[in-house]
Amino acid sequence: MLTARRVLIVAYDNTQILDIACPSSALDIANRCGANPPYRIELGTVSRRPAHSSAGIALTAGQSLETVAGPLDTLLVAGGAGYEEAAADPRLVTQIRRLAPHSRRVASVCTGAYVLAAAGLLDHRRATTHWGYGDRLAARHPTVAVDTRPLYVRDGNVYTAAGVTSALDLTLSLIEDDHGPTLARAVARELVSYLHRPADQAQISMFLAAPPPGDRLVRDLRGHIGAHLADDLSPAALAARAGVSTRHLTRLFTTHLGTTPARAVRAARTEAAAHLVRSSALSLAAVGRRCGFRSAQTLRQAFLDHYGAGGDTIRRMPDMPRPRARPGRETPVP
Structure with a gap:
């Protein structure tokens, strides 16, 4: 049995204090709300030096990275x-390279990536x-599939967040994974925060987009879809996660999103794949696997249905294509 989930936050000079504070x-509020096992939060720096934040506040480190030994629950770089x-x-x-294999999960916030x-x-x-640093990251590390569209991304046991307040969205998601949605909601209430922005919500112009669905169940499922594109997202799997029938799930999605669960999943996967095609050199087959498509051909067809353009065309476009606004019969989830 775990006695505590050990979380090591890594800082350095000119760090963003919100990337640490969020x-x-x-996690501290999660402990006060009854997290069991609780989180043990530590701040580490090279040689245990104080980290002078860009806001002018010096943070005293409790750990020297050179002497930290695993196991760690979470290793997070600000x-x-x-x-x-x-x-x-x-x-x-x-x-960081030494501690990562001894950590259950590794995460970064903003330019910690x-x-x-x-x-x-x-x-x-x-x-x-x-979003302002994605192109440079992609150019410097061409083997990384950089996608600056979502607020946070999970790939295996590695999590990356867009920056600043998206650290809170990521942390609420981690708390929910560890302890369930009830505790995550309690933490969000204490923080007077909306629970929680879905992973696939755009970093830019998010306040100009359509308002989030009013139904909490639909809102939570939409966040789950965006964060788990490669998982089983069939209507039956989503209904089971929500604890409702597939018929009731379809009614909720139709009422609050104006579409069916299958179409919502396919649209989320297709749009994520389009961003990944444009921001990386990955093949269509690799992009398809990451976004939940069975094959490159299935992804090509999804692009044609959604955008009226193939993957190669989308990759060459100067801007993201707009989805085609036309009704059509439901396409099964790939």
């Missing part, structure tokens, strides 16, 4: 203005970072 505060120096620091990168990438932990994985 996860640590949410972002911040000092990310270039951090990613180029062999002492820091060596310790640069440190994970420098340690080789994002190779051949889908990852996100702040």
Whole structure:
């Protein structure tokens, strides 16, 4: 039995204090709301030096990274203005690379993704970072499938978040994975936060998009779909997760999203695949696997149905294509 979930947050000079405060505060509140086992939160730096945040506040580290021994539940690297120096620091990168195999999961916030990438932990994985830094990350690490569309991304046991307040969305998702939705909702209420923005919500112009569905069950399922594109997302699987019948699930999606569960899943997978095609050099087959399609041909057909263009055309477009606004018969979930 676990006595505590040990979470090590890694900081460095010119770090973004919110990238540390959002996860640590949410986990602390989770403990006060009854997390069992509780989280044990630690802050680590190279040689246990104080980390001077870009806001001018110095953070005292409790751990020297060189002396930390596993196992760890979560290893999380913060972002911040000092990310270039951090990613180029062999002492820091060596310790991240050493600790990662001893961690149940590894995460980054914002430009902390640069440190994970420098340690080789994002190779051949889908990852996100702040929208303003994605192109540079992709150019520097061509084996990383950078997607700056979502708020956070999970690829295996590696999690990356877009930046700043998306750290809270990611942490609420981790709490829900660890302890269930009831505790995550309790933490969000204490934080006076919306629970929680779905992973696939766009980083840019999110307030200009259609309002989130009013039904909490639909809202939570939409977030689950965006964060688990490669999983079984059939109507039956979604209904089982929500604890409702497939018929009731279809009624809820039709009422609150104007579409069926199958079409919603296919649209989420297709749009995520389009962003991945445009932001990486991955083959259509590799993109398809990451986004839940059985084959490259199935993905090509989804692109044609959704955008009226094939994958190669989408890759060459200067901007993201717009979905075709036309009714059609439901296409089975791939």
